[in-house]
Amino acid sequence: MNHPFDAFTYRDGVLHAGDVPVAGIAEAAGTPTFVYSADAIRSSYRRIERAFAPLGAKLHYAVKASSNLNILRLLREEGAGMDVVSGGELERAWLAGVPMDEIVFAGVGKTRTEQKAALDGRWSPLKDAAERLGGENIEDRGPVGLFNVESESELEVLAEVAAEVGVVARVCIRVNPDVDARTHEYTTTGK
Structure with a gap:
């Protein structure tokens, strides 16, 4: 094809x-x-x-493009990791069989609850639903592979949550260079 x-x-x-x-x-x-x-x-x-x-790149599928579990499972079978931007997407990626260490948690506005779910392999806001859907043992899932951190305040909260959970969060820090991209103000990311 x-x-x-x-x-x-x-x-x-x-x-x-x-x-x-x-x-x-x-x-x-x-x-x-x-x-x-x-x-x-x-x-x-x-x-x-x-x-x-x-x-030597590792491909990560953006779950926001389609969170259909069958598509996520198919891509997982091909070897894809997942890029998620919410707690719901995190849980769907996990339900699709993606190991937590092959998930990148990106996006602005991550809540403490979502950060905890991404860091603590023993806790999930959707634990009961996951078990009903035949998900793996939640006790064994571990933390996500990487957080894309969007701000200093997010990094501070993530550090607090990681300390509470007792893990070290792996992070990638987004840097917005002083560049005028001359696009609409809502889509400008480098400023």
Whole structure:
């Protein structure tokens, strides 16, 4: 497959997802519905992985792009780590089988509760739900691999939470250089 859209083709005027007529999917699932191609996702992931292989990079999927557990599990099977920006995304990545040390917790506005969930392998705000969904033993999950820290105040709170939990938080510090990107004020990150 050369392009993800190659997974969707017309055959005799009928749109197919892989070998399945899309009309049949709509009839079975109703509309609107989302249709994904596992082959297209795998193909795209592998193409990106090959491109970055010479650099020894570890790919992390942004869960905010789609938090569908089946997609997260598929990408995990391919070897992807996950990039999360909330406690809910953190739990979904874990439920998808992503080891906590392969999760990067980014984004502004992380709460103390979310930080604790990301650091303390024995605690989760969704423990009961995770157990009902067949998640791994929460006692064994460990802390996330890395926090992307967005501010000095966030770093201070994270240090407090890490001390309470008794772990050392691994951090990457975001630096905003004094650069005028000349974009809309809500999308400017370097200023």
